Structures are given as C-alpha cells and as structure tokens.
Amino acid sequence: MSTPAILEDLQAAFPGWCIWRSSAGRMWATRNGRRLSSLEIYHGLCQTLDADDVTQLAEQLKNQEETEKAL
Known part of the structure; x- marks a missing residue:
C-alpha cells in the first residue's frame, strides 16, 4: 500500500481507527470499538496514536497492523 496523501485516504485505508486532525494541527487516531488488553499493550499495540x-x-498505523498480525 502506498502512503496515503490525504486524511480521507488514511481513513479509508485504516477503517478500524477513528482519525482526525486536532485544532493544534496534529494528527490523531484511536481504535474503534475495542480496548486493548494489557498483554497487547505490552507487545507494542497502542490505543491512540498521534x-x-x-x-x-x-507509518504508525502500518506498524500497528504489522505488530497486531505478529501476535
């Protein structure tokens, strides 16, 4: 997958995440519909990214997908 260039592409590429730009201009993503276990967090998964x-x-979302597949 090529790197998404715009927010809409990013949302389409990672449907399991709620993605937005803050009023300060930073990009954020949080997982939709599920909380991570302590074990998942220990192995490098994140509930929210910025x-x-x-x-x-x-790139961070791709890394999360790869980490999750490896578990």
Missing part, C-alpha cells in the same frame, strides 16, 4: 502529519500517522 503524529505531526498524515504521512507519519500512516
């Missing part, structure tokens, strides 16, 4: 821009957030 980044400076869409590209950085996309």
Whole structure:
C-alpha cells in the first residue's frame, strides 16, 4: 500500500481507527470499538496514536497492523 496523501485516504485505508486532525494541527487516531488488553499493550499495540502529519500517522498505523498480525 502506498502512503496515503490525504486524511480521507488514511481513513479509508485504516477503517478500524477513528482519525482526525486536532485544532493544534496534529494528527490523531484511536481504535474503534475495542480496548486493548494489557498483554497487547505490552507487545507494542497502542490505543491512540498521534503524529505531526498524515504521512507519519500512516507509518504508525502500518506498524500497528504489522505488530497486531505478529501476535
């Protein structure tokens, strides 16, 4: 998958996340509909992510997918 360039592309690429831009201009994503267990957090999964821009957030979301698949 190529790196999404705009917020709408990012939302479409990662439907399990609620993604938004804060009033301060930072990008945020939080998981939809499920809370992570302590074990999942221990292994590197995050409930909420933040980044400076869409590209950085996309990379973090890709890393979360890869980590989750490895569990």
